[in-house]
Amino acid sequence: MDITITGRGVEIPDRFEDYATEKSEKVAHLADKALALEIKVLRHHETNGSAGDDRVELTLIGPGPLVRAEASAGDKYAAFDLAHEKLLERVRTAKDRKKIHRGARGPESLAQATSNGKVADLVPASAAVLEAVATGEVPIQNDEPEAEWSPVVIREKVFPAERMTKEDAVDRMELVGHPFFLYIDAATDNPAVVYRRTGWNYGVISLDAEADEVGRKRRG
Incomplete structure (x- = not known):
């Protein structure tokens, strides 16, 4: 496994390279098929210009989906240790999930195998909420001028749509460490989002594309 270490706004001493x-x-x-591990160290600065925390971002690259973890702390060593533990936990979880899938009989889902037969809940939501979740758009536009500063920070990212089952979406969500994951449901071809609830319980929100088409025809 190749290991690359880069720094942004912070020097990377030889001691840290050896440590990492x-x-x-x-x-x-643990991930014997991994091809590379990317380690990025970034320096956070406070608003008053004083030095802030260091953040370490880890990305494990292999034949399957990427596994990511990140953490911040007062120095790069502590931040690395925190991110390293997160990465190991996600790799272990992924390996355990594969064992569950291999041992399952028939089309048993991941949630059934890990929560005594309780499958992921299908939670209804309004069309406006589902559309905002699926597209990443947040309907907050108004005619009032923006304030110079706001505690609300909205980050926008665009990813290529991927078609998969809700079980695979749960796996991908856990690997990247996010509380939700957007995908195209392989069974319905509709946009959907899976999200973490508590323990091994997950929820799924999906869009009904046919209902939207009927609504458009009625409005037209």
Whole structure:
């Protein structure tokens, strides 16, 4: 497994490279098919210009989906340790899920295998909420001028749509460490989002494309 270490706004001393490389051997042992591990160290600055925390971002690259983890702390060593533990936990969880899938009989889902037969809940929501979740748009536009500063920060990202089952979507969500994951449902071809509830319980919100088409015809 190749290991690359880069810094943004912070110097990377040889001591840290040796420290990170040595600890990453545990990742290589656990994820024996991994091809590369990218380690990025970034410096956070406070608004008054004083030095802030260091953030470490880890990305494990392999034949399957990417596995990511990140953490911030007062120094790069502590931040690396926190991110390293998160990454190991996600790799272990992914390996456990594969074992569950192999041992399942028939079309048993991941949620059934890990929560005594309780499948992911299908939670209804309004069409406006579902559309906002699926597209990543937040309907907050108005005619009032924006304030110079706001505590609300909205980050926008666009990813290519992927067709998969809700079980695969849960796996991808856990690997990247996000509380939700957008995808195209393989069974219905409709946009959907899976999200984490508590423990091994997950929820799924999906759009009904046919209902939207009927509504358009009625309005037309």
